[in-house]
Amino acid sequence: MKEATTEKDTEISVNDFVIRFANVNGTGSASANGLFAKAIFRSGVPMSPKNIFPSNIQGLPTWYEVRVSEKGYLGRREGIDILVGVNPQSFKDDVESLVTGGFLIYDSSRQLHSEFLREDIHMMGIPMMRLSMEHFEVPRHQQLFKNIIYLGATVALLDIDIQVVRTLIEEQFAKKPKLIPPNFKALDIGFNFAKDNLTCPLPIRLEKRDLLEDKILIEGNEATGLGMIYGGATMMAWYPITPSTSVAKAYEKHASKILVEKQTGKKKFAFVQAEDELAAIGMVIGAGWNGTRAFTSTSGAGVSLMNEFIGLSYFAEVPATIVNVQRGGPSTGMPTRTQQGDMMSSAYASHGDTKHILLIPCTPKECFEMASLALDMADSFQTLIFLMSDLDLGMNEHICEPLEWDKNRKFNRGKVLDANDLEKPDLDWGRYLDADGDGICYRTIPGTHPSKGGYFTRGTSRDEYAKYTEKGEVYQRNVDRLTVKWNTAKNEVPKPEFYQNKNKGELGMVFYGTTTYAATEAMEMMEEKGIIIDSMRVRAFPFGQEVEQFIEDHKEVFIIEQNKEGQMRTLIINELEFNPKKLIKVLNYNGYPITADHIVEKIEEHLSIRDLLR
């Protein structure tokens, strides 16, 4: 059976499409889909893959979506141009998700039921399972190589260089070379079937470019784990929770190779899978108290459990770092979908008057840099720092600049007194005495001096010399000093990023983290339509003067984020006391990464309503 693809006229479109693979999880599809994405990356064309997966190990629908964009837009885009549908459970919805004129690649081993037919798309059947059963004997292989067969077909249909894929297969199975020939065989089966039976290439296709230079393709969580190693973290305690688990795995994997004493093979780090999140953060605080750089990684539910300890770190002023890879909440929420839903609960985590420094990366490279910055700031501010990632950034691969480290960089260990300092005759030292006026006091590490510098760390109120007190005025003096420290932090957190040299108009937009990809694309889309909006990417909390000034300078500011309540907007209102009316929410909270189309639609909607009201 030959199903024509040229009956419906379609313009040729190069390096600009979205392809979605609809699979059953636990069937080995991730490997084939990953090879597809990497082949495009190796072809020098910008692309971004999104893994949309279930909270399950085997048997439920899972999707892998790759956006290819010569212009370099790396956010998600709405509208699926090509769908590889091999999951009967989700097939009906998958067929419906294709744009008019789109291409459906399906398994034609069995007759397709008429209810799935759509007149306005191209239906291309490939008997994947039949071909796999003809060529492979073991049932498990038949299942696995079926995936490589559809990969081969997409390579032919999209005009991807098959040699690039072969090289990737050789690299992937370098340690299991026996697996290379059968993978090659399956790849050729799919490739040849498409060449012989379908019109290749499709009007939508890939052309090699050299647009990526020395960029890398890496998951944010892997970069975070590496950043912690380079930043000097020698203790990591954690409890398994999606989507943060791969931070711990990356830290352990790389540390086991690069943080090992050569002569003895002994480890220069301690890696502990704790019994729960409470213990994980407790260990981090214990290590921080002892002058050891330490961190934990978790997600919203874990942060909720850590709340009591977070207050201790803040109030007793013990360094600690938490990587919060945000997922859909509240409660267990959508554990395998992305959101920026913990901005408020992290900023103000724990009871009493607490506030925490948040660092907000948007690329894996920034995860790497902000990981070491978090460790530096935890030490220098003697407090708890959140690194606010999310599932999209953490668990999806992103193209970014290569990771860099200055080998001469010193760790900023903050104000720590050593034995010599403590010997100084005129030293008036109090653990909570603000000698410099910046709200940050000098601390000592256990074991430093036989008779000086010992003190009692506690979560209860105490005086400047760490002595327990219930005196109201002493308590108040201490918490007011914490405000001084907070104000010091405003000048030292990462500054926002601007996308214009100077402000051009009355409209502004604010975004952060992974929302940036779609927001910057939306900015260009609107510019083409003549709507000029100045843009600012917030990179940290508390807000520095630049953030305040930008909002001050614009009449209306769109706050674009991925949660239901507009949490960054609330933080801005609460901390900077702007009139809420000038801050307009642009939100996405369905668990899928936000798209530029969505942002443009919401902003235009607001502008047209506003104009109508005028």
Next chain:
Amino acid sequence: MSYIKPSFVHPALPRNKVGYLKRDYEGTISTLCAGCGHDSISASIVEACYELNIEPHHLAKLSGIGCSSKTPAYFLSNSHGFNSVHGRMPSIATGANLGNKDLIYLGVSGDGDTASIGMGQFVHVIRRNLNMTYIVMNNGCYGLTKGQDSATADFGSMSKSGGGISTPFQAIDLVGMALELNATFVARSFSGDKDQLVPLLKAAMSHQGFAFIDVISPCVTFNNNKGSTKAYDYVRDHIEVTGALDFVPKEEEITVSYEAGSSKSIELFDNTKLNLHKLAKDWDPTDIYSAKAKLEATKRKGNYLTGLIYVNPESKDLHRILDTVDKPLNQLNEAELYPGDGVLDGINAGFR
């Protein structure tokens, strides 16, 4: 509230081998109730640390929340202390210990702090065999919130605040639990028996691994009445000891000899020796099965088994399990932690 003690030092006061007076191991004046068992335990800690010649800054004291957890303020004021959150001291101790293996970690907890809110962390710190001494000052009640039953209150025991109603729940026996979890050093003592407690503390602090001491420590205010199984009188009348313990530091020779069959010498990891004599029948401190059986038999008689109950001289602590470097992790500098030239280039190349 802290009171200031006089600072005058009589020149004739004895100093230990590292040059400290016993008062250098003391803390601020206790604010616990007069007669509280916990204060006797604090005094034993002072004694043990003085005799063990521990330099105060080489010890870190940690606690959770409760009356017991306040005591680290009442001993070793030159040592760093950490009064953490309720039931979570073990995790603080774990992080601190992983950061610096060279310090001695002394954790103080209570029966509420350990057997209820902190049970999870307690069992897991045992499982990891963290090198620390963990003392539970066990009075069977929540003193700081005015005497509610704790999970170690014995079935049928009656506290002062119980309004004449005896405890309807089974007690959690922390010693039995520690044995069940293969803790590598398990002991029980009584706050009123300093002669027994001091050598136990010294042995515990010399043990390489998790050393647990459950110390029955009557609450004079809320649980020292007739009908309570944690009252001074009751405990004194219901003690059975496993044997007498002499702690022998590594540099000292064994001078006393005991009759064969009734004594045993155990060498610890750091070459210190534990000499036991007047051994109870059917009990071998290095045999966990006999320790469990002895504990159970004593419990059935309604008695407390005290003394060293079990020790594993082969104990391997968390650092040895994790195979960390000899130098404390908190002392590794930039150069020691730098992965090396070209390493990051190689990592980048792996992502292309």
